[in-house]
């Protein structure tokens with residue numbers, strides 16, 4: 001790791017004013033489980049770390065009539081153990097305990113989970129988020145792409161969005177709150193993620209001098225949710241495909257559905273096609289299969305990841321059936 | 330140009346003295362120590378109208394609570410807790426294998442929770458209770474988890490063992506009567522390349538039965 005300066009602001013305003021206006025010179029340090037590994041490999045080399053863990057009002061989990069408020073510094077472990085989360089958002093609790101390992105969950109924060117960088121091996125080897133060779137040829141399309149995107153990959157970004165928690169939060173309708181030099185803003189979590197087109201962009205909508213302050217999840221009363229991850233190894237690894245589903249039922253039929261795929265695109269991938277297919281239908285093998293096919297109909301696999309199309313279909317079909325069979329929260 | 334920046338000062342007083350450092354050079358060095366402070370003189374930065382301390386990139390005086398003892402060291406902010414334990418305090422129980430949170434050999438407790446010490450900066454671990462495997466043995470007697478590892482042949486080459494023991498202790502403190510599913514899941518943060526998992530499961534069962 002290269003030498004760096006280390007500052008621990010005690011308020012959001014201090015943190016914002018210490019952050020640089022361009023990516024690169026300063027980085028926010030939360031749990032450090034991703035950032036420190038990237039710094040050891042010289043993929044990022046900030047001159048100054050802004051440790052936000054002394055900012056007390058970025059902590060805490062609370063439930064009210066408006067839903068759940070999760071401070072950005074809440075660790076994945078504390079959130080998974082929270083009694084309100086277990087009771088009211090059981091699928092979030094499940095996704096959290098399937099993420100990483102106990103030791104990581106004790107350090108990793110929710111804010112860091114949203115901003116963790118892609119696991120793409122070209123990126124992690126210092127070749128950039130949109131890796132090209134000197135002739136401008138895209139390395140991922142021409143090279144080892146078995147874990148890369150099968151949707152949303154028509155631009156130079158071919159990596160997959162890394163969080164396994166975020167698709168569940170999006171299915172539950174979560175919002176993210178951000179604070180920067182111009183004040184506070186709030187946006188739906190799915191809008192937070194963007195597909196970068198140039199090397200100077202990141203995978204999210206955050207400005208270099210903004211801080212995620214909290215995640216808000218609306219009440220999930222009556223929602224039947226589920227997620228399904230397909231992993232090669234259960235621990236220490238990242239999935240090949242996953243799906244998160246939240247259904248509101250009217251009798252035995254789906255009134256509205258929220259469907260989000262993960263590990264298929266450079267962003268968490270909501271599927272309006274699958275949502276429309278499910279609407280007004282009873283949930284059974286057939287309707288779940290149809291929704292899964294609709295979600296993947298426009299998939300454009302690369303040279304070695306065609307297998308992921310079928311995995312994503314299976315993950316979605318199983319998530320839909322699982323959601324329908326469990327009681328509402 | 331400010332005087333201290335001048336690489337070729339034409340100062341008649343700049344005669345070398347016996348130590349090879351001119352009076353002029355000496356003044357420059359001591360002048361430098363004001364702008365680039367050494368250990369113990371932190372720099373300040375303005376943030377939202379308030380002064381905040383900037384630590385590093387050089388060494389910073391740090392103080393830790395490790396296994397109930399207060400220990401001090403001057404370390405750069407980039408030093409991980411793992412490297413501080415091993416290189417400064419001779420606590421070599423926690424091992425460095427992957428150095429990126431993917432194996433578990435560096436597991437220690439931070440405020441009683443298991444974490445990877447390779448993934449925490451030493452500077453962040455100040456004011457937290459750090460517990461390493463070295464503290465588990467009390468009065469010459471192995472901790473029940475350590476004894477159970479011996480009794481159940483739960484290690485082969487032994488390299489992952491200290492990390493596993495700390496992780497098992499933390500796990501059993503939280504789950505005194507674990508189900509096989511709890512064990513599989515709760516100990517998923519440590520790897521053993523020799524494949525001693527069966528022995529480790531038996532060791533946990535032994536402690537769960539007898540109590541730690």
Ligand SMILES: Cc1cc2nc3c(=O)[nH]c(=O)nc-3n(C[C@H](O)[C@H](O)[C@H](O)COP(=O)(O)OP(=O)(O)OC[C@H]3O[C@@H](n4cnc5c(N)ncnc54)[C@H](O)[C@@H]3O)c2cc1C
Pocket residue numbers: 027028029030031032033034035036052072073098099100101104107108109110111112113114115116117162163164165166206210211212213236237238239429430431
């Ligand atoms: C072996 C292993 C397995 C893993 N498995 C999974 C998995 O299955 N599922 C999963 O979802 N994740 C997994 N992870 C990733 C892990 O969840 C993330 O590393 C973690 O959530 C990052 O949080 P952190 O607090 O440690 O972030 P840090 O490492 O501190 O920061 C990560 C990034 O987020 C930025 N950041 C942090 N907080 C904020 C904030 N409040 N506002 C703005 N920017 C911020 C930082 O600047 C940095 O760029 C795994 C990691 C490892 C090492």
Ligand code: FES
Pocket residue numbers: 424425426427428429430431432433434435436445446447448
């Ligand atoms: S050395 Fe820390 S987890 Fe491997």
